[in-house]
Amino acid sequence: MARWLVILGLCLLFPTAFAQQSPGGAPAAAGSCVACHGPEGQGSGAYPHLVGLGEAYIRRQLDAFASGERANAIMKPIASGLSESQRQAVAAYFSGLSPVPADAAAGAPPDGPGRTLALHGRWQQDLPACVQCHGPGGQGIGEDFPPLAGQPAAYLEDQLKAWRAGNRPAGPQGLMGHIAERLDEDDLKAVAAYFAALPAAGEAGDD
Known part of the structure:
Protein backbone atom coordinates (compact mmCIF):
# COMPACT_ATOMS: atom_id res chain seq x y z
CA MET A 1 0.00 0.00 0.00
CA ALA A 2 2.83 2.41 0.86
CA ARG A 3 4.36 1.86 -2.58
CA TRP A 4 1.03 2.62 -4.28
CA LEU A 5 0.68 5.86 -2.32
CA VAL A 6 4.18 6.97 -3.28
CA ILE A 7 3.55 6.25 -6.97
CA LEU A 8 0.19 7.99 -6.86
CA GLY A 9 1.72 11.06 -5.23
CA LEU A 10 4.46 11.24 -7.84
CA CYS A 11 2.00 10.87 -10.70
CA LEU A 12 -0.17 13.67 -9.36
CA LEU A 13 2.59 16.05 -8.33
CA PHE A 14 5.00 15.57 -11.19
CA PRO A 15 3.06 14.71 -14.37
CA THR A 16 5.66 16.50 -16.52
CA ALA A 17 8.46 14.35 -15.18
CA PHE A 18 6.55 11.19 -16.00
CA ALA A 19 5.66 12.52 -19.43
CA GLN A 20 9.37 12.97 -20.13
CA GLN A 21 9.85 9.27 -19.38
CA SER A 22 7.32 8.19 -22.00
CA PRO A 23 8.80 5.74 -24.50
CA GLY A 24 9.49 6.93 -28.02
CA GLY A 25 6.32 7.55 -29.95
CA ALA A 26 4.11 7.45 -26.84
CA PRO A 27 1.64 10.28 -26.23
CA ALA A 28 2.59 12.52 -23.30
CA ALA A 29 -0.51 11.28 -21.46
CA ALA A 30 1.08 7.81 -21.26
CA GLY A 31 3.89 9.15 -19.08
CA SER A 32 2.23 8.31 -15.77
CA CYS A 33 1.21 4.87 -17.07
CA VAL A 34 4.78 3.65 -17.52
CA ALA A 35 5.51 4.19 -13.82
CA CYS A 36 3.38 1.14 -12.97
CA HIS A 37 2.77 -0.65 -16.28
CA GLY A 38 6.27 -0.34 -17.73
CA PRO A 39 7.51 1.38 -20.91
CA GLU A 40 6.30 -1.50 -23.06
CA GLY A 41 3.04 -1.97 -21.19
CA GLN A 42 4.33 -5.22 -19.73
CA GLY A 43 3.12 -4.71 -16.15
CA SER A 44 4.06 -6.89 -13.17
CA GLY A 45 2.66 -7.96 -9.82
CA ALA A 46 -0.63 -6.16 -9.22
CA TYR A 47 -0.19 -4.08 -12.39
CA PRO A 48 -1.61 -5.72 -15.53
CA HIS A 49 -0.10 -6.05 -18.96
CA LEU A 50 -1.65 -3.42 -21.22
CA VAL A 51 0.07 -4.67 -24.35
CA GLY A 52 -2.19 -7.17 -26.07
CA LEU A 53 -5.40 -5.60 -24.81
CA GLY A 54 -7.66 -4.09 -27.46
CA GLU A 55 -7.95 -0.34 -27.93
CA ALA A 56 -11.69 -0.30 -27.23
CA TYR A 57 -11.22 -2.37 -24.08
CA ILE A 58 -8.47 -0.14 -22.66
CA ARG A 59 -10.47 2.99 -23.45
CA ARG A 60 -13.55 1.56 -21.76
CA GLN A 61 -11.55 0.76 -18.60
CA LEU A 62 -10.02 4.24 -18.50
CA ASP A 63 -13.49 5.76 -18.84
CA ALA A 64 -14.76 3.51 -16.04
CA PHE A 65 -11.89 4.52 -13.77
CA ALA A 66 -12.48 8.20 -14.57
CA SER A 67 -16.18 8.01 -13.76
CA GLY A 68 -15.67 5.90 -10.64
CA GLU A 69 -17.71 3.05 -12.12
CA ARG A 70 -14.59 0.90 -11.69
CA ALA A 71 -13.21 1.59 -8.21
CA ASN A 72 -9.45 1.96 -7.86
CA ALA A 73 -7.72 4.49 -5.62
CA ILE A 74 -4.70 4.80 -7.92
CA MET A 75 -6.39 4.82 -11.32
CA LYS A 76 -9.31 7.12 -10.45
CA PRO A 77 -7.30 10.37 -10.17
CA ILE A 78 -5.00 9.44 -13.05
CA ALA A 79 -7.80 8.57 -15.48
CA SER A 80 -10.03 11.46 -14.44
CA GLY A 81 -7.09 13.81 -14.98
CA LEU A 82 -7.00 12.87 -18.66
CA SER A 83 -9.30 14.33 -21.27
CA GLU A 84 -11.36 12.03 -23.49
CA SER A 85 -8.90 12.52 -26.33
CA GLN A 86 -5.97 11.73 -24.04
CA ARG A 87 -7.61 8.55 -22.83
CA GLN A 88 -8.18 7.57 -26.44
CA ALA A 89 -4.53 8.28 -27.28
CA VAL A 90 -3.31 6.18 -24.35
CA ALA A 91 -5.59 3.29 -25.39
CA ALA A 92 -4.40 3.47 -28.99
CA TYR A 93 -0.75 3.56 -27.94
CA PHE A 94 -0.74 0.58 -25.60
CA SER A 95 -3.00 -1.52 -27.82
CA GLY A 96 -0.56 -1.03 -30.68
CA LEU A 97 2.54 -2.30 -28.86
CA SER A 98 4.02 -5.72 -29.62
CA PRO A 99 4.29 -8.19 -26.72
CA VAL A 100 7.69 -8.41 -25.05
CA PRO A 101 8.87 -12.04 -25.27
CA ALA A 102 8.73 -13.64 -21.83
CA ASP A 103 11.93 -14.82 -20.19
CA ALA A 104 12.01 -18.54 -19.78
CA ALA A 105 8.60 -18.32 -18.24
CA ALA A 106 7.07 -20.20 -15.46
CA GLY A 107 6.82 -23.46 -17.38
CA ALA A 108 3.71 -25.50 -17.96
CA PRO A 109 0.50 -24.22 -16.39
CA PRO A 110 -0.33 -26.14 -13.22
CA ASP A 111 -2.75 -29.05 -13.19
CA GLY A 112 -5.51 -28.97 -10.64
Missing part, protein backbone atom coordinates in the same frame (compact mmCIF):
# COMPACT_ATOMS: atom_id res chain seq x y z
CA PRO A 113 -8.65 -26.95 -9.91
CA GLY A 114 -7.46 -23.82 -11.74
CA ARG A 115 -7.01 -25.74 -14.97
CA THR A 116 -10.36 -27.46 -14.49
CA LEU A 117 -12.18 -24.17 -13.98
CA ALA A 118 -10.40 -22.58 -16.93
CA LEU A 119 -11.02 -25.38 -19.41
CA HIS A 120 -14.18 -27.10 -18.17
CA GLY A 121 -15.89 -24.89 -15.60
CA ARG A 122 -17.96 -26.27 -12.77
CA TRP A 123 -21.40 -26.70 -14.19
CA GLN A 124 -23.01 -27.91 -10.95
CA GLN A 125 -22.46 -24.32 -9.75
CA ASP A 126 -23.39 -22.74 -13.08
CA LEU A 127 -19.74 -21.84 -13.67
CA PRO A 128 -18.83 -21.93 -17.38
CA ALA A 129 -15.27 -22.58 -18.50
CA CYS A 130 -13.23 -19.37 -18.67
CA VAL A 131 -12.09 -20.21 -22.20
CA GLN A 132 -15.67 -20.22 -23.44
CA CYS A 133 -15.60 -16.43 -23.33
CA HIS A 134 -11.88 -15.63 -23.23
CA GLY A 135 -10.91 -18.00 -26.01
CA PRO A 136 -8.52 -20.94 -26.41
CA GLY A 137 -5.45 -20.47 -24.27
CA GLY A 138 -7.06 -17.44 -22.66
CA GLN A 139 -5.97 -15.31 -25.62
CA GLY A 140 -9.09 -13.13 -25.59
CA ILE A 141 -12.04 -12.65 -27.93
CA GLY A 142 -13.29 -9.37 -29.35
CA GLU A 143 -13.72 -6.13 -27.41
CA ASP A 144 -15.46 -7.53 -24.34
CA PHE A 145 -13.37 -10.54 -23.38
CA PRO A 146 -9.71 -9.56 -22.90
CA PRO A 147 -6.77 -11.95 -22.88
CA LEU A 148 -6.07 -13.55 -19.51
CA ALA A 149 -3.00 -15.51 -20.54
CA GLY A 150 0.23 -14.17 -19.11
CA GLN A 151 -1.41 -11.55 -16.91
CA PRO A 152 0.14 -11.40 -13.41
CA ALA A 153 -1.55 -13.82 -11.03
CA ALA A 154 -1.86 -11.12 -8.35
CA TYR A 155 -3.70 -8.85 -10.79
CA LEU A 156 -6.11 -11.57 -11.96
CA GLU A 157 -6.88 -12.53 -8.37
CA ASP A 158 -7.47 -8.89 -7.42
CA GLN A 159 -9.92 -8.43 -10.30
CA LEU A 160 -11.93 -11.49 -9.37
CA LYS A 161 -12.16 -10.11 -5.83
CA ALA A 162 -13.22 -6.72 -7.20
CA TRP A 163 -16.02 -8.32 -9.22
CA ARG A 164 -17.08 -10.34 -6.21
CA ALA A 165 -17.21 -7.17 -4.08
CA GLY A 166 -19.04 -5.18 -6.76
CA ASN A 167 -16.13 -2.77 -7.23
CA ARG A 168 -15.83 -3.39 -10.95
CA PRO A 169 -18.54 -3.42 -13.65
CA ALA A 170 -19.64 -7.00 -14.17
CA GLY A 171 -19.38 -6.85 -17.97
CA PRO A 172 -21.68 -8.28 -20.63
CA GLN A 173 -24.85 -9.73 -19.11
CA GLY A 174 -23.28 -9.32 -15.65
CA LEU A 175 -21.28 -12.48 -16.27
CA MET A 176 -18.19 -11.74 -14.22
CA GLY A 177 -20.16 -10.68 -11.17
CA HIS A 178 -22.11 -13.95 -11.18
CA ILE A 179 -18.98 -16.00 -11.81
CA ALA A 180 -16.78 -14.34 -9.20
CA GLU A 181 -19.34 -14.66 -6.42
CA ARG A 182 -19.31 -18.44 -6.91
CA LEU A 183 -15.53 -18.72 -6.49
CA ASP A 184 -13.91 -19.21 -3.08
CA GLU A 185 -10.42 -18.03 -2.12
CA ASP A 186 -8.77 -21.26 -3.28
CA ASP A 187 -10.57 -21.04 -6.64
CA LEU A 188 -9.40 -17.45 -7.15
CA LYS A 189 -5.77 -18.31 -6.52
CA ALA A 190 -5.87 -21.47 -8.61
CA VAL A 191 -7.44 -20.01 -11.75
CA ALA A 192 -5.26 -16.89 -11.53
CA ALA A 193 -2.11 -19.02 -11.28
CA TYR A 194 -3.22 -21.12 -14.24
CA PHE A 195 -3.70 -18.20 -16.63
CA ALA A 196 -0.59 -16.40 -15.38
CA ALA A 197 1.50 -19.39 -16.46
CA LEU A 198 0.17 -19.39 -20.05
CA PRO A 199 1.95 -17.57 -22.90
CA ALA A 200 0.73 -13.99 -23.10
CA ALA A 201 -1.47 -12.81 -25.94
CA GLY A 202 0.53 -12.53 -29.13
CA GLU A 203 3.15 -15.05 -28.02
CA ALA A 204 3.25 -18.42 -29.68
CA GLY A 205 1.43 -21.36 -28.25
CA ASP A 206 -1.96 -22.19 -26.74
CA ASP A 207 -2.52 -24.62 -23.88
Whole structure:
Protein backbone atom coordinates (compact mmCIF):
# COMPACT_ATOMS: atom_id res chain seq x y z
CA MET A 1 0.00 0.00 0.00
CA ALA A 2 2.83 2.41 0.86
CA ARG A 3 4.36 1.86 -2.58
CA TRP A 4 1.03 2.62 -4.28
CA LEU A 5 0.68 5.86 -2.32
CA VAL A 6 4.18 6.97 -3.28
CA ILE A 7 3.55 6.25 -6.97
CA LEU A 8 0.19 7.99 -6.86
CA GLY A 9 1.72 11.06 -5.23
CA LEU A 10 4.46 11.24 -7.84
CA CYS A 11 2.00 10.87 -10.70
CA LEU A 12 -0.17 13.67 -9.36
CA LEU A 13 2.59 16.05 -8.33
CA PHE A 14 5.00 15.57 -11.19
CA PRO A 15 3.06 14.71 -14.37
CA THR A 16 5.66 16.50 -16.52
CA ALA A 17 8.46 14.35 -15.18
CA PHE A 18 6.55 11.19 -16.00
CA ALA A 19 5.66 12.52 -19.43
CA GLN A 20 9.37 12.97 -20.13
CA GLN A 21 9.85 9.27 -19.38
CA SER A 22 7.32 8.19 -22.00
CA PRO A 23 8.80 5.74 -24.50
CA GLY A 24 9.49 6.93 -28.02
CA GLY A 25 6.32 7.55 -29.95
CA ALA A 26 4.11 7.45 -26.84
CA PRO A 27 1.64 10.28 -26.23
CA ALA A 28 2.59 12.52 -23.30
CA ALA A 29 -0.51 11.28 -21.46
CA ALA A 30 1.08 7.81 -21.26
CA GLY A 31 3.89 9.15 -19.08
CA SER A 32 2.23 8.31 -15.77
CA CYS A 33 1.21 4.87 -17.07
CA VAL A 34 4.78 3.65 -17.52
CA ALA A 35 5.51 4.19 -13.82
CA CYS A 36 3.38 1.14 -12.97
CA HIS A 37 2.77 -0.65 -16.28
CA GLY A 38 6.27 -0.34 -17.73
CA PRO A 39 7.51 1.38 -20.91
CA GLU A 40 6.30 -1.50 -23.06
CA GLY A 41 3.04 -1.97 -21.19
CA GLN A 42 4.33 -5.22 -19.73
CA GLY A 43 3.12 -4.71 -16.15
CA SER A 44 4.06 -6.89 -13.17
CA GLY A 45 2.66 -7.96 -9.82
CA ALA A 46 -0.63 -6.16 -9.22
CA TYR A 47 -0.19 -4.08 -12.39
CA PRO A 48 -1.61 -5.72 -15.53
CA HIS A 49 -0.10 -6.05 -18.96
CA LEU A 50 -1.65 -3.42 -21.22
CA VAL A 51 0.07 -4.67 -24.35
CA GLY A 52 -2.19 -7.17 -26.07
CA LEU A 53 -5.40 -5.60 -24.81
CA GLY A 54 -7.66 -4.09 -27.46
CA GLU A 55 -7.95 -0.34 -27.93
CA ALA A 56 -11.69 -0.30 -27.23
CA TYR A 57 -11.22 -2.37 -24.08
CA ILE A 58 -8.47 -0.14 -22.66
CA ARG A 59 -10.47 2.99 -23.45
CA ARG A 60 -13.55 1.56 -21.76
CA GLN A 61 -11.55 0.76 -18.60
CA LEU A 62 -10.02 4.24 -18.50
CA ASP A 63 -13.49 5.76 -18.84
CA ALA A 64 -14.76 3.51 -16.04
CA PHE A 65 -11.89 4.52 -13.77
CA ALA A 66 -12.48 8.20 -14.57
CA SER A 67 -16.18 8.01 -13.76
CA GLY A 68 -15.67 5.90 -10.64
CA GLU A 69 -17.71 3.05 -12.12
CA ARG A 70 -14.59 0.90 -11.69
CA ALA A 71 -13.21 1.59 -8.21
CA ASN A 72 -9.45 1.96 -7.86
CA ALA A 73 -7.72 4.49 -5.62
CA ILE A 74 -4.70 4.80 -7.92
CA MET A 75 -6.39 4.82 -11.32
CA LYS A 76 -9.31 7.12 -10.45
CA PRO A 77 -7.30 10.37 -10.17
CA ILE A 78 -5.00 9.44 -13.05
CA ALA A 79 -7.80 8.57 -15.48
CA SER A 80 -10.03 11.46 -14.44
CA GLY A 81 -7.09 13.81 -14.98
CA LEU A 82 -7.00 12.87 -18.66
CA SER A 83 -9.30 14.33 -21.27
CA GLU A 84 -11.36 12.03 -23.49
CA SER A 85 -8.90 12.52 -26.33
CA GLN A 86 -5.97 11.73 -24.04
CA ARG A 87 -7.61 8.55 -22.83
CA GLN A 88 -8.18 7.57 -26.44
CA ALA A 89 -4.53 8.28 -27.28
CA VAL A 90 -3.31 6.18 -24.35
CA ALA A 91 -5.59 3.29 -25.39
CA ALA A 92 -4.40 3.47 -28.99
CA TYR A 93 -0.75 3.56 -27.94
CA PHE A 94 -0.74 0.58 -25.60
CA SER A 95 -3.00 -1.52 -27.82
CA GLY A 96 -0.56 -1.03 -30.68
CA LEU A 97 2.54 -2.30 -28.86
CA SER A 98 4.02 -5.72 -29.62
CA PRO A 99 4.29 -8.19 -26.72
CA VAL A 100 7.69 -8.41 -25.05
CA PRO A 101 8.87 -12.04 -25.27
CA ALA A 102 8.73 -13.64 -21.83
CA ASP A 103 11.93 -14.82 -20.19
CA ALA A 104 12.01 -18.54 -19.78
CA ALA A 105 8.60 -18.32 -18.24
CA ALA A 106 7.07 -20.20 -15.46
CA GLY A 107 6.82 -23.46 -17.38
CA ALA A 108 3.71 -25.50 -17.96
CA PRO A 109 0.50 -24.22 -16.39
CA PRO A 110 -0.33 -26.14 -13.22
CA ASP A 111 -2.75 -29.05 -13.19
CA GLY A 112 -5.51 -28.97 -10.64
CA PRO A 113 -8.65 -26.95 -9.91
CA GLY A 114 -7.46 -23.82 -11.74
CA ARG A 115 -7.01 -25.74 -14.97
CA THR A 116 -10.36 -27.46 -14.49
CA LEU A 117 -12.18 -24.17 -13.98
CA ALA A 118 -10.40 -22.58 -16.93
CA LEU A 119 -11.02 -25.38 -19.41
CA HIS A 120 -14.18 -27.10 -18.17
CA GLY A 121 -15.89 -24.89 -15.60
CA ARG A 122 -17.96 -26.27 -12.77
CA TRP A 123 -21.40 -26.70 -14.19
CA GLN A 124 -23.01 -27.91 -10.95
CA GLN A 125 -22.46 -24.32 -9.75
CA ASP A 126 -23.39 -22.74 -13.08
CA LEU A 127 -19.74 -21.84 -13.67
CA PRO A 128 -18.83 -21.93 -17.38
CA ALA A 129 -15.27 -22.58 -18.50
CA CYS A 130 -13.23 -19.37 -18.67
CA VAL A 131 -12.09 -20.21 -22.20
CA GLN A 132 -15.67 -20.22 -23.44
CA CYS A 133 -15.60 -16.43 -23.33
CA HIS A 134 -11.88 -15.63 -23.23
CA GLY A 135 -10.91 -18.00 -26.01
CA PRO A 136 -8.52 -20.94 -26.41
CA GLY A 137 -5.45 -20.47 -24.27
CA GLY A 138 -7.06 -17.44 -22.66
CA GLN A 139 -5.97 -15.31 -25.62
CA GLY A 140 -9.09 -13.13 -25.59
CA ILE A 141 -12.04 -12.65 -27.93
CA GLY A 142 -13.29 -9.37 -29.35
CA GLU A 143 -13.72 -6.13 -27.41
CA ASP A 144 -15.46 -7.53 -24.34
CA PHE A 145 -13.37 -10.54 -23.38
CA PRO A 146 -9.71 -9.56 -22.90
CA PRO A 147 -6.77 -11.95 -22.88
CA LEU A 148 -6.07 -13.55 -19.51
CA ALA A 149 -3.00 -15.51 -20.54
CA GLY A 150 0.23 -14.17 -19.11
CA GLN A 151 -1.41 -11.55 -16.91
CA PRO A 152 0.14 -11.40 -13.41
CA ALA A 153 -1.55 -13.82 -11.03
CA ALA A 154 -1.86 -11.12 -8.35
CA TYR A 155 -3.70 -8.85 -10.79
CA LEU A 156 -6.11 -11.57 -11.96
CA GLU A 157 -6.88 -12.53 -8.37
CA ASP A 158 -7.47 -8.89 -7.42
CA GLN A 159 -9.92 -8.43 -10.30
CA LEU A 160 -11.93 -11.49 -9.37
CA LYS A 161 -12.16 -10.11 -5.83
CA ALA A 162 -13.22 -6.72 -7.20
CA TRP A 163 -16.02 -8.32 -9.22
CA ARG A 164 -17.08 -10.34 -6.21
CA ALA A 165 -17.21 -7.17 -4.08
CA GLY A 166 -19.04 -5.18 -6.76
CA ASN A 167 -16.13 -2.77 -7.23
CA ARG A 168 -15.83 -3.39 -10.95
CA PRO A 169 -18.54 -3.42 -13.65
CA ALA A 170 -19.64 -7.00 -14.17
CA GLY A 171 -19.38 -6.85 -17.97
CA PRO A 172 -21.68 -8.28 -20.63
CA GLN A 173 -24.85 -9.73 -19.11
CA GLY A 174 -23.28 -9.32 -15.65
CA LEU A 175 -21.28 -12.48 -16.27
CA MET A 176 -18.19 -11.74 -14.22
CA GLY A 177 -20.16 -10.68 -11.17
CA HIS A 178 -22.11 -13.95 -11.18
CA ILE A 179 -18.98 -16.00 -11.81
CA ALA A 180 -16.78 -14.34 -9.20
CA GLU A 181 -19.34 -14.66 -6.42
CA ARG A 182 -19.31 -18.44 -6.91
CA LEU A 183 -15.53 -18.72 -6.49
CA ASP A 184 -13.91 -19.21 -3.08
CA GLU A 185 -10.42 -18.03 -2.12
CA ASP A 186 -8.77 -21.26 -3.28
CA ASP A 187 -10.57 -21.04 -6.64
CA LEU A 188 -9.40 -17.45 -7.15
CA LYS A 189 -5.77 -18.31 -6.52
CA ALA A 190 -5.87 -21.47 -8.61
CA VAL A 191 -7.44 -20.01 -11.75
CA ALA A 192 -5.26 -16.89 -11.53
CA ALA A 193 -2.11 -19.02 -11.28
CA TYR A 194 -3.22 -21.12 -14.24
CA PHE A 195 -3.70 -18.20 -16.63
CA ALA A 196 -0.59 -16.40 -15.38
CA ALA A 197 1.50 -19.39 -16.46
CA LEU A 198 0.17 -19.39 -20.05
CA PRO A 199 1.95 -17.57 -22.90
CA ALA A 200 0.73 -13.99 -23.10
CA ALA A 201 -1.47 -12.81 -25.94
CA GLY A 202 0.53 -12.53 -29.13
CA GLU A 203 3.15 -15.05 -28.02
CA ALA A 204 3.25 -18.42 -29.68
CA GLY A 205 1.43 -21.36 -28.25
CA ASP A 206 -1.96 -22.19 -26.74
CA ASP A 207 -2.52 -24.62 -23.88
